[in-house]
Amino acid sequence: MGQMPDTLDLLITIAKLGVILVVILTLAANLVLAERRLLAWIQDRQGPNRVGPQGLLQPLADLIKLVTKEDLCPDGADRWLFLLAPAMAAIPAILTFAVIPFGPPLSLLGREIPLQVVDLHVGVLFFVALSSIAVYGVALGGWASNSKYALLGGIRGLAQLISYELVMGLSLAPVVMLARSFSLNDIVAAQADLPFILFQPVAFALFFISILAECKRTPFDLPEAESELVAGFHAEYSGLRFGLFFVGEYLNVIVLGALATTFFLGGWHGPLLPPIVWFCAKVSAFCFLFIWIRGTLPRLRSDQLMQLCWKVLTPVALGNILCTGWWLTIKP
Amino acid sequence: MSVFKDMKAISQGMWITWKHLLRKPVTISYPEVKRTPPPRYRARIVLTRDPEGGERCVACYLCSAACPVDCISLQAAERDDGRRYAAWFRINFSRCIFCGLCAEACPTMAIQMTPDYELCTRDIMSLLYEKEDLLVDGCGNDPDYNFYRHSGIGLVNPRGGNQDENPPVDVRGLAP
Numbered sequence: 223m224g225q226m227p228d229t230l231d232l233l234i235t236i237a238k239l240g241v242i243l244v245v246i247l248t249l250a251a252n253l254v255l256a257e258r259r260l261l262a263w264i265q266d267r268q269g270p271n272r273v274g275p276q277g278l279l280q281p282l283a284d285l286i287k288l289v290t291k292e293d294l295c296p297d298g299a300d301r302w303l304f305l306l307a308p309a310m311a312a313i314p315a316i317l318t319f320a321v322i323p324f325g326p327p328l329s330l331l332g333r334e335i336p337l338q339v340v341d342l343h344v345g346v347l348f349f350v351a352l353s354s355i356a357v358y359g360v361a362l363g364g365w366a367s368n369s370k371y372a373l374l375g376g377i378r379g380l381a382q383l384i385s386y387e388l389v390m391g392l393s394l395a396p397v398v399m400l401a402r403s404f405s406l407n408d409i410v411a412a413q414a415d416l417p418f419i420l421f422q423p424v425a426f427a428l429f430f431i432s433i434l435a436e437c438k439r440t441p442f443d444l445p446e447a448e449s450e451l452v453a454g455f456h457a458e459y460s461g462l463r464f465g466l467f468f469v470g471e472y473l474n475v476i477v478l479g480a481l482a483t484t485f486f487l488g489g490w491h492g493p494l495l496p497p498i499v500w501f502c503a504k505v506s507a508f509c510f511l512f513i514w515i516r517g518t519l520p521r522l523r524s525d526q527l528m529q530l531c532w533k534v535l536t537p538v539a540l541g542n543i544l545c546t547g548w549w550l551t552i553k554p
Numbered sequence: 555m556s557v558f559k560d561m562k563a564i565s566q567g568m569w570i571t572w573k574h575l576l577r578k579p580v581t582i583s584y585p586e587v588k589r590t591p592p593p594r595y596r597a598r599i600v601l602t603r604d605p606e607g608g609e610r611c612v613a614c615y616l617c618s619a620a621c622p623v624d625c626i627s628l629q630a631a632e633r634d635d636g637r638r639y640a641a642w643f644r645i646n647f648s649r650c651i652f653c654g655l656c657a658e659a660c661p662t663m664a665i666q667m668t669p670d671y672e673l674c675t676r677d678i679m680s681l682l683y684e685k686e687d688l689l690v691d692g693c694g695n696d697p698d699y700n701f702y703r704h705s706g707i708g709l710v711n712p713r714g715g716n717q718d719e720n721p722p723v724d725v726r727g728l729a730p
Binding site for chain 1: 564571577
């Protein structure tokens with residue numbers, strides 16, 4: 223890095239943080255539009271196409287609507303927890319972006335600028351820890367609302383997220399074993415030749431199923447379950463707080479897509495095109511897959527969800543770790 | 555194995571949604587693109603005229619009686635030659651359900667349904683159509699039909715002079 227003043231490093235970091243925050247929030251808002259239009263096309267409809275060309279200004283219109291709505295707090299709700307919960311849902315998702323490498327280090331005016339906010343040597347653990355904190359958003363939102371629908375949604379969400387976190391952690395263990403590092407940068411570097419999905423298809427499938435459950439999307443959208451629980455844990459929220467829950471869900475889609483890219487698809491590695499383009503393409507492919515699945519599959523029942531997690535995915539994940547360890551041991 | 559069966563089922567479903575994703579939507583962007591309704595579509599109600607240009611309506615009240623939501627009201631009047639007409643005729647389109655029972659009930663084909671479905675307005679009072687709003691210059695369906703030529707007894711033509719009408723029968727002449 224050379225002998226550079228610390229203030230410049232600080233400024234670069236702050237600039238990176240700002241850019242990421244703006245880009246991610248914009249992407250999440252536009253993902254809402256993308257989802258609505260894709261779902262509409264899947265259902266042979268047109269979707270929102272009124273605001274701006276092809277409905278591209280719809281996110282702005284939604285934002286204006288949410289900002290101008292009244293911020294309600296239900297009678298008898300636990301006020302502070304109620305106000306805190308949406309932030310608990312959205313902030314961990316944004317924080318996770320701090321450890322994701324978007325591309326190789328950039329050389330600018332003789333300085334190396336890593337395209338990553340911070341290269342934690344325990345990046346994987348950081349992500350797993352943050353996704354555990356995100357559970358609080360669901361649980362507190364459901365608990366503090368003083369509503370039976372919200373409480374049921376919160377309980378379901380708590381059970382689901384805690385169970386699937388286990389599978390997610392276990393499916394990441396083989397990746398860490400292969401890369402021999404917890405740092406996301408090292409994991410991407412280890413996939414320079416071949417992405418881990420080729421070595422670990424089972425771990426990838428497990429990780430994919432568990433991130434579907436982690437961001438509470440169909441077929442695992444039991445915590446929200448419009449047809450049963452109105453809107454589940456965020457049934458009582460309005461205005462910007464509802465918007466925060468909502469955008470948090472889409473932030474989660476993006477961040478988990480980015481992590482799946484990083485862990486299994488080789489991150490920003492790819493031929494011909496610039497690395498950042500590869501990274502964005504892979505993440506968008508995941509976002510599309512999420513939407514496509516939502517347009518296809520019905521919701522699971524609560525007991526099926528638990529059965530799948532504890533009786534199928536967890537044993538398979540453990541077996542997969544065992545096999546990986548065995549393979550790494552006998553590997554010449 | 556059930557795992558493979560489930561995977562097959564899921565991929566079949568995904569394939570179906572993928573096909574629909576690429577399909578042209580069945581919905582249309584309404585104000586810009588408009589569908590042509592079928593000719594017998596039941597929308598805005600009109601009062602038609604006979605081929606001679608006179609009002610067909612004879613103010614018999616059958617439409618008003620048939621109307622399930624009571625949205626038709628009128629007042630009968632009689633001309634000097636004995637021909638009946640509606641002094642005023644009012645249809646409240648804010649109440650009309652476009653069932654078409656009035657058009658079915660009408661013996662003179664005066665009241666008819668048209669495919670003009672764009673009645674929507676911001677001022678509910680403008681949905682109150684008076685007789686001059688309802689009357690059109692044409693004959694609508696069945697343009698040759700002229701009620702009085704068939705059964706307008708003694709008004710247009712002398713008794714027995716109408717089409718399909720036999721001359722009056724001398725009842726006494728039928729005696730054995």
